[in-house]
Amino acid sequence: xxxxxxxxxDRAARKYAASPIGDEAGFERTLARxxxxxxxxxxxxxxxxxxxxxxxxxxxxxxxxxTDISGGMIAIAQEKLEDARRTxxxxxxxxxxxxxxxxxxxxxxxxxxxxFNYLHLAGDLAAVLGHIRSLLVPGxxxxxxTPCVGDMNPLVRLAIPLMRLVGKAPGVTTFSAASLAEAISxxxxxxxxxxxHGSKKRDLRPFIAARAL
Ligand SMILES: C[S@@+](CC[C@H](N)C(=O)[O-])C[C@H]1O[C@@H](n2cnc3c(N)ncnc32)[C@H](O)[C@@H]1O
Numbered sequence: 419x420x421x422x423x424x425x426x427x428d429r430a431a432r433k434y435a436a437s438p439i440g441d442e443a444g445f446e447r448t449l450a451r452x453x454x455x456x457x458x459x460x461x462x463x464x465x466x467x468x469x470x471x472x473x474x475x476x477x478x479x480x481x482x483x484x485t486d487i488s489g490g491m492i493a494i495a496q497e498k499l500e501d502a503r504r505t506x507x508x509x510x511x512x513x514x515x516x517x518x519x520x521x522x523x524x525x526x527x528x529x530x531x532x533x534f535n536y537l538h539l540a541g542d543l544a545a546v547l548g549h550i551r552s553l554l555v556p557g558x559x560x561x562x563x564t565p566c567v568g569d570m571n572p573l574v575r576l577a578i579p580l581m582r583l584v585g586k587a588p589g590v591t592t593f594s595a596a597s598l599a600e601a602i603s604x605x606x607x608x609x610x611x612x613x614x615h616g617s618k619k620r621d622l623r624p625f626i627a628a629r630a631l
Contacts (some may be wrong), residue, residue, distance in 0.1 A: 423539070424487045426588045431490035435468040443617035448563055448625055451615070452532065453478040455559055455627055459529035462553065464518050465536030469495030469511075473502055476509030479530070485516040518549035530559045535623075537564040537598070538591050547605035554630040560607060563615070563625045568594035570622060595624045602628050 427434075439445050452475055461479040466472050468491055472484035486492050495513045518531075518540065531550050533540075540546045550560055567575060567590055581587035593601065599609055607628035614621040 423589055424489070426585070427486070427488035428490035431468065431488060431494055434491070435494045439470070441616055441618055444615045444621065447615035447617075448534070449474050451611075451613070451625065451627075452561055455561060456530045456532075459559070460527075461530040461532060462521065462526070462528045463532040463534075464550070465533055465539060466495060466513070467491050467535075469498050469513060471532070471534050472511055472513070473498060473507065473509075475532070476511035477507075479510070481510040482512075483528075484511065484513050485521065486513075487515070487517050489515045518546055518553065522549040522552045526553060527555050528553055528558060529555060530561060532561045534563050535565065537562050538567055538593070539564075539588055541589065541591065543591055543593055543598075543601050544605065547601055547607075551606045551630055556630055558630045559610075560602070560628045560630065561626070562602075562628075563623050564598075566595045566598055566622050566624065567592045568597060595622070598624070599626070602626060606631050 449471065456475065456479045458480040461482045463472055463484040466484035466486050469484055472482060476482035484495065492513050492515045499511060499513060531553050537546065554560065567578070575592060578587050578590050582589065599612060602609060608631055609626060609628045611625065611627040613625045615625050616623065
């Protein structure tokens, strides 16, 4: 994943920021569960988009760096943070344009790595999980909720590369919930929680909390 993806998300950023959360109740469950897992942690979020989750989670952590490949997304997140600070938000939150690979190359270490609606967009799964593992101290937590395209209707799976060809979809990595859990374990994690938080019929986004071994 590289410049093409960053450009796709830069183009999408304003529209993405304006679009409502698809499942408010599911989002709230995820926030509550995540907050309970990160008290006092040095946390980093990958693929934070416009910072919606970061702004709701940062005060539960000791420090919270929210990152994204897209400068357009980060610019909007910064605007939202400045607005929030004007109305009393005082969490230890900062935003920065970066990927897991960039942070891993810098040698940064965290107690928690978070990614929401991110892992299926971040390129080669084993490579990204390797970067995430190297960002964590032993015992640190990886928390993810992301769509498992491998469990979706085959027509949707066929449509994604076609839409990608005409610039209407980002690069997507296909995995099922089962193969995602296997890949996380193979990258050096013990899975502690594997839940579904959705309030609608079929939830294809497992919430996974995994401890770095
Ligand atoms: C579907 S949005 C999710 C944003 C936010 N986490 C949320 O749940 O609303 C996916 C985000 O991942 C970012 N992204 C895509 N590929 C990435 C990569 N390789 N590294 C970091 N961020 C990436 C995009 O720029 C976009 O902001």
